[in-house]
Amino acid sequence: xxxxxxxxxxxxxxxxxxxxxxxxxxxxxxxxxxxxxxxxxxxxxxxxxxxxxxxxxxxxxxxxxxxxxxxxxxxxxxxxxxxxxxxxxxxxxxxxxxxxxxxxxxxxxxxxxxxxxxxxxxxxxxxxxxxxxxxxxxxxxxxxxxxxxxxxxxxxxxxxxxxxxxxx
Amino acid sequence: xxxxxxxxxxxxxxxxxxxxxxxxxxxxxxxxxxxxxxxxxxxxxxxxxxxxxxxxxxxxxxxxxxxxxxxxxxxxxxxxxxxxxxxxxxxxxxxxxxxxxxxxxxxxxxxxxxxxxxxxxxxxxxxxxxxxxxxxxxxxxxxxxxxxxxxxxxxxxxxxxxxxxxxxxxxxxxxxxxxxxxxxxxxxxxxxxxxxxxxxxxxxxxxxxxxxxxxxxxxxxxxxxxxxxxxxxxxxxxxxxxxxxxxxxxxxxxxxxxxxxxxxxxxxxxxxxxxxxxxxxxxx
Numbered sequence: 001x002x003x004x005x006x007x008x009x010x011x012x013x014x015x016x017x018x019x020x021x022x023x024x025x026x027x028x029x030x031x032x033x034x035x036x037x038x039x040x041x042x043x044x045x046x047x048x049x050x051x052x053x054x055x056x057x058x059x060x061x062x063x064x065x066x067x068x069x070x071x072x073x074x075x076x077x078x079x080x081x082x083x084x085x086x087x088x089x090x091x092x093x094x095x096x097x098x099x100x101x102x103x104x105x106x107x108x109x110x111x112x113x114x115x116x117x118x119x120x121x122x123x124x125x126x127x128x129x130x131x132x133x134x135x136x137x138x139x140x141x142x143x144x145x146x147x148x149x150x151x152x153x154x155x156x157x158x159x160x161x162x163x164x165x166x167x168x
Numbered sequence: 169x170x171x172x173x174x175x176x177x178x179x180x181x182x183x184x185x186x187x188x189x190x191x192x193x194x195x196x197x198x199x200x201x202x203x204x205x206x207x208x209x210x211x212x213x214x215x216x217x218x219x220x221x222x223x224x225x226x227x228x229x230x231x232x233x234x235x236x237x238x239x240x241x242x243x244x245x246x247x248x249x250x251x252x253x254x255x256x257x258x259x260x261x262x263x264x265x266x267x268x269x270x271x272x273x274x275x276x277x278x279x280x281x282x283x284x285x286x287x288x289x290x291x292x293x294x295x296x297x298x299x300x301x302x303x304x305x306x307x308x309x310x311x312x313x314x315x316x317x318x319x320x321x322x323x324x325x326x327x328x329x330x331x332x333x334x335x336x337x338x339x340x341x342x343x344x345x346x347x348x349x350x351x352x353x354x355x356x357x358x359x360x361x362x363x364x365x366x367x368x369x370x371x372x373x374x375x376x377x378x379x380x381x382x383x384x385x386x387x388x389x390x391x392x393x394x395x396x397x398x399x400x401x402x403x404x405x406x407x408x409x410x411x412x413x414x415x416x417x418x419x420x421x422x423x424x425x426x427x428x429x430x431x432x433x434x435x436x437x438x439x440x441x442x443x444x445x446x447x448x449x450x451x452x
Binding site: 010084085086089090110111113114116117149150151152153154155156158159160161162163164165168 | 260261264269277279282283286287289290291292295374376402404406408409410411412413416429430432434435446448449450451452
């Protein structure tokens with residue numbers, strides 16, 4: 001079982017849910033060997049079509065929110081996410097292949113900066129809702145570089161020194 | 169004041185108190201009956217003329233320069249004090265540190281909170297205590313996450329001690345997404361008032377924040393406390409990792425206004441763009 005997990009976090013991102021619900025994207029995912037598609041649709045109003053996987057198609061399921069997003073991420077083989085930094089780093093730390101889809105409807109879209117930067121560093125793939133099927137088609141999971149989690153210790157050390165606390 | 173001057177002069181010239189009508193703009197001439205010497209008349213005339221002209225005007229001519237002088241002096245002292253505070257804030261605290269410092273931690277939404285929790289995890293709990301977590305009143309998730317973190321840290325010592333070391337508070341948000349600008353003036357004032365109340369109550373020695381809009385009013389109030397001398401707090405701001413090319417509005421304000429003692433950024437090229445920030449790796 002190879003599951004694709006789609007997450008929009010706490011946002012409303014119908015464009016992404018619609019995009020993964022299209023036949024082109026589903027076919028592309030099947031071709032890549034994925035068997036299940038689980039969509040966390042958040043506050044969006046577009047309801048994707050549930051399918052049980054007849055005729056060799058994807059098994060599609062969806063829900064709005066869950067307290068166990070981490071479990072879904074852990075069991076996924078591929079994650080398609082909105083550009084929120086929480087979702088991005090949670091996925092990267094689990095070492096899961098990730099496609100970040102940027103929400104172009106947001107006014108102050110500084111979040112695409114992060115996704116672009118991480119895509120340039122080859123930690124993830126980065127795309128738009130309209131071209132999601134092409135992103136999936138052209139992606140090569142072998143080119144991804146695992147993300148090394150950051151470390152807050154240097155920041156804590158500087159704060160300690162600034163306040164006059166001795167180093168431990 | 170001119171009225172008092174006038175009264176003090178009255179006995180000298182043996183004038184009836186009716187001359188005080190001049191104060192109300194009436195000419196005192198017809199009511200003066202006891203003047204029998206021409207010199208006196210001339211002097212009184214002069215006096216009346218001055219009062220006619222002046223009444224208030226002579227008051228302002230006399231005292232305005234003083235008032236302006238006092239205001240300018242206060243202003244200059246205030247500016248010098250602000251510059252001193254800014255200068256002092258850039259330098260590490262040299263005195264031997266107290267055993268612990270009360271710490272205010274400003275939480276934001278989702279990603280912000282995750283970053284902050286990563287930082288709190290590596291800070292020495294015995295040094296940074298008591299910890300007060302503040303989050304927007306519309307955000308329940310962040311305080312929950314902080315509570316989980318605090319509970320996980322005191323597992324050994326017992327949960328009873330939790331109340332002594334950590335507090336959790338909510339703060340009004342100045343503006344919700346999609347709120348109209350007209351109503352947001354009122355809500356901003358309420359939010360500022362609430363922030364002031366919280367800060368008076370907490371008076372933290374250390375403030376840690378990483379980007380939600382709620383942190384700016386709190387930091388500004390903390391800075392004013394430093395200027396006035398209510399409480400010296402060290403303000404540390406960590407710009408969110410989501411900011412790759414430029415600082416967020418909160419970060420930029422704290423940077424430009426020199427309010428934060430240290431601003432950390434999480435990308436090296438961001439540090440190059442804002443030279444007074446520091447880059448020592450990222451939190452995520």
